[in-house]
Amino acid sequence: MKSVNIGLLGLGTVGGGTAAVLQDNAAEISRRLGRDIRISAVCDAKAERAAQLCPDAAFVQDPFELVVREDVDVVVELFGGTGITKDVILKAISSGKHIVTANKKLLAEYGNEVFALAAENNVMVQFEAAVAGGIPIIKALREGLAANRIRSIAGIINGTSNFILTEMREKGSAFADVLKEAQALGYAEADPTFDIEGHDAGHKITIMSALAFGMPVDFSACYLEGISKLDSRDIKYAEELGYRIKLLGITRKTDKGIELRVHPTLIPECRLLANVNGVMNAVRVNADMVGETLYYGAGAGALPTASAVVADIIDIARLLDAPSGYRVPYLAFQPDQVQPQTLLPMDEITSSYYLRVCAADKPGTLGQIANLLAKENVSIEALIQKGVIDQSTAEIVILTHSTVEKNIKNAIAAIEALDCVDTPITMIRMESLHD
Numbered sequence: 001m002k003s004v005n006i007g008l009l010g011l012g013t014v015g016g017g018t019a020a021v022l023q024d025n026a027a028e029i030s031r032r033l034g035r036d037i038r039i040s041a042v043c044d045a046k047a048e049r050a051a052q053l054c055p056d057a058a059f060v061q062d063p064f065e066l067v068v069r070e071d072v073d074v075v076v077e078l079f080g081g082t083g084i085t086k087d088v089i090l091k092a093i094s095s096g097k098h099i100v101t102a103n104k105k106l107l108a109e110y111g112n113e114v115f116a117l118a119a120e121n122n123v124m125v126q127f128e129a130a131v132a133g134g135i136p137i138i139k140a141l142r143e144g145l146a147a148n149r150i151r152s153i154a155g156i157i158n159g160t161s162n163f164i165l166t167e168m169r170e171k172g173s174a175f176a177d178v179l180k181e182a183q184a185l186g187y188a189e190a191d192p193t194f195d196i197e198g199h200d201a202g203h204k205i206t207i208m209s210a211l212a213f214g215m216p217v218d219f220s221a222c223y224l225e226g227i228s229k230l231d232s233r234d235i236k237y238a239e240e241l242g243y244r245i246k247l248l249g250i251t252r253k254t255d256k257g258i259e260l261r262v263h264p265t266l267i268p269e270c271r272l273l274a275n276v277n278g279v280m281n282a283v284r285v286n287a288d289m290v291g292e293t294l295y296y297g298a299g300a301g302a303l304p305t306a307s308a309v310v311a312d313i314i315d316i317a318r319l320l321d322a323p324s325g326y327r328v329p330y331l332a333f334q335p336d337q338v339q340p341q342t343l344l345p346m347d348e349i350t351s352s353y354y355l356r357v358c359a360a361d362k363p364g365t366l367g368q369i370a371n372l373l374a375k376e377n378v379s380i381e382a383l384i385q386k387g388v389i390d391q392s393t394a395e396i397v398i399l400t401h402s403t404v405e406k407n408i409k410n411a412i413a414a415i416e417a418l419d420c421v422d423t424p425i426t427m428i429r430m431e432s433l434h435d
């Protein structure tokens with residue numbers, strides 16, 4: 001059978017990994033697929049690197065030229081980013097090329113446009129590597145769980161943040177040092193702000209939310225809060241109370257609408273997600289028929305991510321000559337069933353909360369705080385005075401029961417207005433991971 005010809009855009013961490021997987025596992029892949037996969041053309045900023053990693057491929061300087069070549073069946077886009085990359089992808093699609101991409105930003109922000117053009121041009125777009133690196137979560141959501149109504153997804157989907165949180169907790173390392181290490185190991189994005197401020201996780205949970213609930217991607221509706229302002233004291237106190245702090249991407253279907261959010265989250269240490277450490281990722285899916293399922297693996301790094309890229313190439317290769325009705329829809333649901341849904345503003349989400357309050361260590365302080373919480377209908381689950389910071393100020397940690405976010409925000413504003421309380425109060429959301 002004729003080889004499948006790949007046009008590879010980018011030979012960075014994932015691109016280099018893809019070239020290596022295709023070369024090192026060529027025989028095994030061919031045994032599975034029944035044909036060879038060949039990189040016929042490559043485009044990269046570094047010609048020498050291209051010659052070394054893809055010695056048999058034509059080196060093409062202009063990506064717009066690569067994507068129209070006759071000897072390219074599938075364009076594998078590993079440049080990342082939007083801007084020119086988006087134009088290159090749209091050109092490739094218009095030229096009838098199938099697409100494999102690891103580009104979560106592109107899909108979370110422009111996925112609707114990309115999929116519409118792909119449908120018009122009858123091409124496949126696969127993006128397993130865009131979410132959680134080597135974990136086949138896209139396949140699970142689009143295919144393995146197709147019999148279910150999905151209720152919620154909660155995931156540790158940014159390896160860099162998880163690595164930083166783990167090192168801070170286990171070794172007491174400083175945030176900046178661990179970030180540098182993550183960059184040196186190739187986990188972090190070119191601009192690490194994307195990792196530590198929650199953008200990368202936001203892109204990934206936005207894509208999963210669309211797949212889970214059959215709605216267009218809408219990154220602008222995703223609430224983002226990263227880990228850069230997290231105080232190591234809170235990591236320590238959380239641990240003392242039996243919790244770990246993780247950066248979670250969460251999406252949940254509720255009666256009021258869909259929650260879509262990324263933020264540091266306390267989760268009970270007995271939950272499997274709480275024990276996902278280092279650069280590892282894990283995604284928990286709760287669905288009506290199967291119940292809870294959990295997917296764990298490397299969320300970043302050259303070979304794990306390339307494993308997902310190559311699996312997508314194999315999927316496309318299997319369907320190259322098949323009628324389009326055999327394909328899995330881009331967003332898991334038939335295109336006419338992908339419908340906008342109400343996305344809840346953060347004030348309307350439901351969560352429980354960890355609060356750390358520094359307040360005057362004098363009679364009546366706790367009573368006033370408890371009263372203001374009660375006034376907003378916030379019920380206290382636990383309240384601990386951690387200690388006295390100086391002679392007159394106490395540090396109080398409060399865990400609340402589940403409430404609507406606007407209630408806790410109103411209560412915090414009222415507590416911060418008390419003369420006896422220092423501002424700001426630290427607030428971190430908590431998840432029991434039962435629903």
Ligand code: HSE
Nearest residue numbers: 158159160187189300
């Ligand atoms: N920077 C990402 C992470 C890599 O840290 O998880 C994979 O998207």
